[in-house]
Amino acid sequence: MDFDDIFVSDSDRTIGHLGLVAGSYDELNIGQIIDNFIPKTGPHHLTHGDIVKAMVINGLGYIERRLYLFPAFFTDISLTRLFNKEITPTQLNDDLLGRTLDAIHAFGETEMFNHIVSECLERDQFAINLVNNDTTNFSVHGNYDSDSNTEEIEITHGHPKDGRWDLKRFALGMATNQHGIPLLLQTFSGNESDKKALLEIITKVKKNLNVAEKVIHVADSAFYTEENLQTLGFHTFWISRVPLTISEAESLRKTSESFTSCEDSRYSYYCSSSNYAGVRQTWIVFHSSEQQRKKEKDFDKKVEKELIRAQKSLKHLACKRFACEPDARSAAAEWVSKHPWVIFDTCSIKQVHERLEKKRGRPGKDETLILKYVIEADISLNFTELEKEKSILGRFIIATNDLDLDPETTLNYYKGQSQVEKGFRFLKDKTFRVSDVFLKNTGRIQALAMIMVLCLYVYAVTEYKLRKSLKETNETVPSQTGKPTQKPTLRWIFFLFRRVRELSLRIEGRIVTKVLNLDKTIRKIIRLLGTHHEKYYFT
Template sequence: MTQQKAVIKNMDHLGLIAGMIDELKIKETIDDAIPSSSKSKNLSYGEATKAMILNGLGYVNKQLYLTPLFFKDKPLKRLFGRDVDSSWFNDDALGRTLDKLFEYGVSELYEKIASKAVKILNLRPSTIHLDSTSFHLDGKYPNQEMKRKGEKDYEPTPVFITQGYSRDHHPELNQVVLNLIVEHKAGIPAWMKPADGNQIDAEAFANIVKEHINSLRRRSANNTKTKVIADAALFSSKTMKEFKKNGMLFISRVPSKLKKAKEILRNHNEGEFIQLDENYQAIPYIVDYEGMRQKWVLYKSSYAKSKMDKTIKREYQEKEKQEMKLIEKLQRRRFFCEADAKEVLKEKTSKLECLTITEAKLISKPKYKTKGRPKSDAKPDYYEYYWVIDTKPNKGYIEQKQNQKSGLFILATNDMKLSEKELLDEYKSQQRIERGFRFLKSPEFLSDAMFLKNPKRIEAMLMIMTISLLVYAALEYRIRSELKNKNKTFPNQLGKPIQNPTARWVFENFFAIHLLILNNQEQIVGLEDKHRLILELLGGTYMGFYGINGGRGAE
């Protein structure tokens, strides 16, 4: 009897991802909303979405975006629960899925997925974070105007890919904006909406609060007011009226351009600062804004001020060098008219900031057209003029910049029960959503996602990316919660026991786990005690993917 050739499939951390997708019923939610058609052939839209999430969280460090190559060496029957061929995951099948997601409405469908996920994870968030970020794109994207179908109905229109305020420091490129609402406890995106590349956050945030107020309130815990945390873009007259009208709480940074904010920043009494910790000091104020009683707190950060002072000095030194070069170039320049020399001096030195001119002397040199030494009584044919300029450092520049960037900022809330320290801590938790944005922009995560040329598919891809963030955050939350609940630990990069590993670190620890198939017998190889610990904490679904207490059928 001939022995069958051994087949090795790479499982790695994909079983964790597939397990969370199954636990949160993401595939079922999509298939219920968008039933498969004859065109979908081998894959349902839910399965195609699951494939894109697996690909996105695969961390392959290669540009294999949405091709069968990624799935060629994966244990597909275990991951998908049925016989699946890698050739099915082609551009046509996945492109059709993106089109269907867009046609259904990405925000509406994502809300169904997120609502179910929050319920399954037993999260009832009373605090949410609102923010936006931009993704830059290459190429040209023509605007597509909304077409009227009837009296009230409109065809769905994709986002407008255009230039706008770039958070990626690429103002020369077109971009699309993603608005996110993130749950406070686990950092799970509870709502998402793609937007035009030139979105103005202050206007957008006001509309989000107004249009999605009921959705936000449904996510809150019983008998608990929803609290929205966001940056200064949230703080507007329109938004404050909505919060007051609907009895919602907020925490926001106050825009420094507001008249009242300017007064506080300029006229506060240094002696009134209360020391909160080694870094922060605070002065509380009670303010009435748009008919709403609010607590404003002026904070001073010694760390931020120290950091800003170093930055200002470095900027001063660079700017001083540039201005010195300008003066030296001006002194080498020759002029043929005294008036021109004075005009150029005024123009070139009017914007000096780091140097002050103490004296500017215009020197005239006679010039003769004849060769050799001129006669003593000869009159010059013309004069050339040169500047001799003395300067000194403008010491007031650094002091002025330090006053402008003094480590001062103002936070506002209508939750009058919050102490100055509690208000600061809650605002700093906004890092949850910023961490999510960094995750979405990681070069190892769907690195080619924004190379799509169809605006509709770009909008759908933003939904796929957000679902991937949901799965990642949910896994991290479950792992950390179970470690604490069971009083277990997981080794960090230094081998020390911790209870709060990142999902990414757990993923890295699951690399080099394989499925060996020999003589129709399957065996998972590479499992260690630390892997079994995580799988046992997560439960039977996850253990099954790795062949613990039974697994999927033969490949």
């Protein structure tokens, strides 16, 4: 029998890793939660939960994601399998997407995400000992008028973290647990202060989290202000980097006290106490040998530039005229105090006589001249000060109001801040195509931000659960280098599924649908993730 007689036309469709995405979406009950709070009101075949599922699949599908390309994304995909109902690509159009984004915005993006996370926490009890908080911003294309609706954020120019000063933007605040799983999202206007945004995020996380254990909030130095510390008070535990703009911190960084080595030989520390902002806290000065080496490479170049700047500044000083010698000496002392990396090799005060009025030519025999004083000086590098500065390049200060934490635990907790930073890199990674903001409606942009974080949520939970299952069963999967690992990235797992497809065949008068290219590793991964994922590949 010819293969064309067996093969069902137009039945060769992609499943790939999208069954993993769909399985996690179902397991987390996201669609049902969305439909409970924003049920469909029209005669549409698809619910808002279905549309959000489509957006998450699309967002984690490695393909261009723009609303007008949305139906095209699904033309080669097994929609019936992924949605458990008959769907055509044309049903997934920009009109339905827009209505769903509008419905999410009307309900509240943060509130909707909170409901999704809360149910997951109640069911799965993910550990939440640490909450990492941070903000970033996303650029948008097009013009956006300010809206009188105070519920809307303002798409406006702000400090760009992508270097695009020409584009307007909005800010996104996010909190994750220690495994990088998002717990909260909040959109802000493009020019929102990080200091205020971080306080709002921490305050909302405190309100929404219902856990009995102690929770410590971690944030970068933008959080560390008198107002923020006083607002949170004594009953919210936090860890933050102390900005060196605080004079007390800069003074402590230069301490000559001896440091204690950490278990991690790259670090050493010195502990001090502080009552900054009226809050009892521990300040720990850490020295990182790795940071020291990195910063030393740039230090010599920085010194060269500073010497050139100082020489130019000295020329301007030499042009100034002073009414008396004490004024000149005072100006010289002030100048050198502002340039601690240089010293005067020579410095003298000279007298000059000048005309009362500036005229050309020699002064007349009886013309009255004014006595002025000028500074004549030569400078060189202050090697003593430079050596001191160089020796502390790898120092930074971490503060916490949890007085029970030891220094090394505090450092490890702070380094966990990389989890939320990793999440932002994920959202901006062009591979996943979830960060291109192209909508012309502010409310839809806010709703799309929730979809972006929801993609990260599904990704992070799936990765966490797979790693947990691998560890509990003492199983491994091959890494990119072919070595066994229990900590694969989900991106790598997605890559392993790239050849998985669905094909329908006519066998003895019946149409049989097969899932192809399920090798041993892929089958193991599916079984480890559980029944919600198995149904997309084994049935």
